[in-house]
Amino acid sequence: MANVKPAASATWSLPRVRSHPEAASPLMRWSVIVLFGVFTVVSLYPMIWLLTNSFKTDFDLFEASWALPEVWHWENYRRAWDFGIARYLINSVLVTTVSVSLTVTVSLMAAYALSRFRFRGQTAFLFFILGGLMLAPEVSLLPLFRILQQLGIYNTYLAMILPYVAFGIPFVTFLMRSYIMGLPRELEEAAYIDGAGPLGVLRNVIVPLSRPIIASAALIEAMRVWNEFMFALTFISSEDLKTLPIGIMSFVSALQTEWTVVMAALVLSALPMIVLFLATQRQYIEGLTAGAIKG
């Protein structure tokens, strides 16, 4: 893709529909629209259903759940919020922020070492780190549970953060290593000549140049950690420390019969990620594909 001719890239930037006349045949066009229309409805409708019903009373829900609410019961949201959703939100924000910052920092250092130095055992280190990609977290679950108890950090924020970081390192290091390997070396050479050490080069040259991949990796990790379920379920027992995915389970069992209040709570829990995704779509998808295609 690097040596695309100017003429070709000019065509590329034209409205693409025009360069494919036969693709624009009305029959084809409308079939695709209908097909994707159906998929879009299936994809979005459960979320819309959740949203509209979260404003109803349980009684309305039994009647016809596809109808719009006749009266919008905002108090469902009030009740869901009062039930303590804020605490789960704060825990999730805290655990996600700390885990992602640590994962990115540790992985960037590892990726820098693996891509810019030659040293004894380099290949072994590479396999050691990337090997983590092949392991199912379930396999480590039980021993981790005991190790965390022995370290005295079971049922603390660290019981989530440290395993999240450890399991995040392989993928993020993999992403960053391939990115750094593609960076030109001239600036680093110049920095070394100016007397900078490896840490200075990492901080002043590599980090600024790696901003895009840092952002993508941070987003992917943030979504993974925010949504993580199994470790949070197993390593946390206090209500005060639960993150959103586990907190929702407490909600559901406590509010058992108040379905529409549960729905309001689900909407409140879903909003942060949906907003973050819609705001950062491009970066997120670029990071994802960088990982998947090279994987």
Next chain:
Amino acid sequence: MVSRMGRRTNLAPYLFLLPAVVLMLVFVYIPVIESFRFSLFKWNSFSPEWTWVGLGNYRKLLPDPIFWQSIGNNIWYAIISVAIQVFLALMLAALLESHAVGRRLSTFFRTSLFLPAVLAITIVGVTWQMLYRPDTGLINQVLHVVGLDSWTRAWLGEERTAIFSVIAVSQWQSLGYLMVLLIVAIRAVPRELYEAARIDGAGIWRQFRDVTVPGVRETTLVLVIITVVGAFKVFDVVWVMTAGGPNHASEVLGTFLYRTAFRDDEMGYASAIATMLFFITFALAAVQLWAGRSGKDA
């Protein structure tokens, strides 16, 4: 430059690697090894003494019908997920990239299909539990309105439908995600190949078969393996929606392991399940590496 750096900073790479290596050692690799050791004993979280049973846990596991029920459900998970999340997703990706609809519309479709992937699994699981509910759930309500009352059922409560109802939710959540990955792969296929095919008179279908499919072969292969490995690792959506029930009908290895460890408190037995899971996922990942390599040679 390498020699200069090598001389001046020979400790630097090790120091940079140290935090990653320590974290992975303590929280990833030691637990995996511990899991093997744990599986050779009979113990629970309260027992001060562990009883050495050798391979006893494995001898108990292999004839256990729940173990085979779980593997069977994992296999269903894998088959359906590959068909929908990889092959259907590939066709959808190719259609969106065929420019049959304008860019704005195709971006809208892409985003809409992707959106479920950003939701936490508990949100998805609980929402679908409600949609599946026999009385207030949308699915039965719709079936009732269109006159298909005989189709209504307790989707998650019946042994025959439970696992498939859960698998369907996973398809709903992940189809768009894989479609996006495949769209990017399709964009990496050289445009000239499509133009050449069109000059030869190839329509949409032949372009798909002769250009797109070979062009994204490697990505597709990787996604198949990731999906299959993922199908054997699945835990959260099943646990949230059915917890493996009713009567173990929707049990998968992940829920079987979790239940055995943290509900039944049979830690040694659970570790044996973990070890089996390790070998299954490891073998599948090894196939991935092997297939990836031979794919590049071809």
